[in-house]
Amino acid sequence: MESFADGGLPPDDVVVAALRAGDEAMFATLLDTWSRGMLWLARSHVSTNDSAQEVVQDTWLAVIRGIDAFEGRSSVKTWVYRILVNTARKRGVRENRVVPWSSAFEHEGPTVEPARFQGADDPFPGFWKDVPAAWPTPEGEVLAAEVRGLITKALAELPSRQRVVITLRDVEGCTSEEVCEILEISPANQRVLLHRARAAVRGRLEEYFETAGRSA
Amino acid sequence: MKRFSCDEVVELVTAYLEGDLDETTRCLFAEHLSGCEGCARYLGQIRATADALGALGASGPGAGGEPSRPPSDGLPRSARERLLGAFREHRRS
Numbered sequence: 001m002e003s004f005a006d007g008g009l010p011p012d013d014v015v016v017a018a019l020r021a022g023d024e025a026m027f028a029t030l031l032d033t034w035s036r037g038m039l040w041l042a043r044s045h046v047s048t049n050d051s052a053q054e055v056v057q058d059t060w061l062a063v064i065r066g067i068d069a070f071e072g073r074s075s076v077k078t079w080v081y082r083i084l085v086n087t088a089r090k091r092g093v094r095e096n097r098v099v100p101w102s103s104a105f106e107h108e109g110p111t112v113e114p115a116r117f118q119g120a121d122d123p124f125p126g127f128w129k130d131v132p133a134a135w136p137t138p139e140g141e142v143l144a145a146e147v148r149g150l151i152t153k154a155l156a157e158l159p160s161r162q163r164v165v166i167t168l169r170d171v172e173g174c175t176s177e178e179v180c181e182i183l184e185i186s187p188a189n190q191r192v193l194l195h196r197a198r199a200a201v202r203g204r205l206e207e208y209f210e211t212a213g214r215s216a
Numbered sequence: 217m218k219r220f221s222c223d224e225v226v227e228l229v230t231a232y233l234e235g236d237l238d239e240t241t242r243c244l245f246a247e248h249l250s251g252c253e254g255c256a257r258y259l260g261q262i263r264a265t266a267d268a269l270g271a272l273g274a275s276g277p278g279a280g281g282e283p284s285r286p287p288s289d290g291l292p293r294s295a296r297e298r299l300l301g302a303f304r305e306h307r308r309s
Contacts, residue, residue, distance in 0.1 A: 022307030028300060035290035053295060060299045064306045110223065112258075117223045126221025131254030135261060151268055170269035176234060187236075195230035202265040 009033060012076045019067045031060065034077070037172040038084050044163050045088035047095050055091050059084040074181055077174075081182040111199035135209050147208070154204040158197055165190060166197035220248045225255045229262050 009015065009029070018026035035056055042052035042059075062083050070079060118124050155163055155171075164183065168174040174182070180190050220228075225248050231237050232245055249256050291299070 022304070024300060024303060027303045028296075031296060031299060032290060035296075039290065053291060056291060057295055057299060061302060064299075064303050110227065112223065112226045114223070117221070124221075126223045128222045128252075128254035132257050132261065134257060135264065147268065148272060151272055155269075166269065170266045171272055173270065191230055191234055191236060194234075195227070198230060198262050198265055199226075201269065202261050205265060205268075206261070 012072065015076050016067065016070060016072065027064075030076075030080075034080065035060075037167075038081070040167050040171060041081070041084060041164060042088045044160055044167065045085075045092040051091060051095065052088075055084065055088045058087050062087070075178070078178055078181045081168075081178075085182060111196055112203075132206065133210060135205070136212075147205070150204060150208050151201060154201045158200055162193045162197035162200070165193040166201070169194055170198070218244065220244055222248075222252060222255050225249070225252070226258055229259050232259070233263070233266075 010018075015026060015030070019030075038056045038059065039049075039052050042055040043049065046052050046055060059080065063080055066083070070076070074082070116129060118127050118129050122129075155167065158166065165179060168179045168182065169176065176187060176190055176194075179185075180187055183190075185193075225245060228237065228241070228245055232242065237245060249259065290296075
């Protein structure tokens with residue numbers, strides 16, 4: 001999926017040259033394009049919004065200091081996000097909010113309740129008992145304020161690694177390659193985290209629509 | 217040839233959407249999907265979920281102040297001004 005947020009940015013070499021030449025408008029554009037996503041990501045490592053803001057500000061200060069030494073071995077976006085992740089992790093450690101980044105337990109078990117499928121004694125083991133109910137017209141409904149609040153809450157409840165991956169991929173529009181590079185994880189790991197996260201958020205939406213359907 | 221059951225298919229949706237399935241698996245997946253309303257719907261709902269998350273990013277969180285939610289419009293104006301000032305300062309020095 002194309003990253004909508006970066007639609008307006010020129011190629012990296014142009015961005016880097018402009019920053020080195022002191023082009024303030026270019027710096028402002030980057031600030032305005034990426035800061036919100038950076039806040040989302042920082043927030044998953046630290047305990048308050050204020051802390052997250054400081055992490056993002058420290059990151060931009062490091063970018064200002066570091067742009068002359070930037071070697072272009074990754075994209076500018078990945079470079080900036082790498083600085084962010086490192087800054088946020090350090091800060092998280094200071095706040096005793098250590099993210100179990102290497103934990104494997106999140107990877108286990110099915111993402112859909114096994115009871116939703118027929119058992120060994122049923123006619124079609126492993127097939128849906130009852131197929132998932134249709135959702136109301138996605139476009140209008142899924143963006144309703146209440147649904148947005150629900151999704152935000154669902155994100156907040158995800159295990160931290162899943163939240164970071166789904167935020168970068170689906171909220172921020174990063175590619176899988178970018179996410180692997182930013183978080184230093186393997187493509188397979190990235191996919192598993194994304195899968196579990198999407199399944200969890202979908203589950204929350206399903207619960208919501210079922211309840212809404214019953215009370216309607 | 218092996219056929220997938222629904223509980224297997226639901227675990228492959230992300231790999232499918234990412235284009236990470238090998239040819240054989242992709243064909244089996246598609247074949248299952250074409251005959252299974254439940255899984256087709258499940259896949260559609262995973263897509264809708266991803267789209268809704270994208271819309272969240274595109275429009276920014278609305279009013280309301282869930283504690284886990286970062287400020288909606290990026291950095292506060294004061295912080296933005298400070299950073300622009302730091303940029304100017306650094307380039308001059």
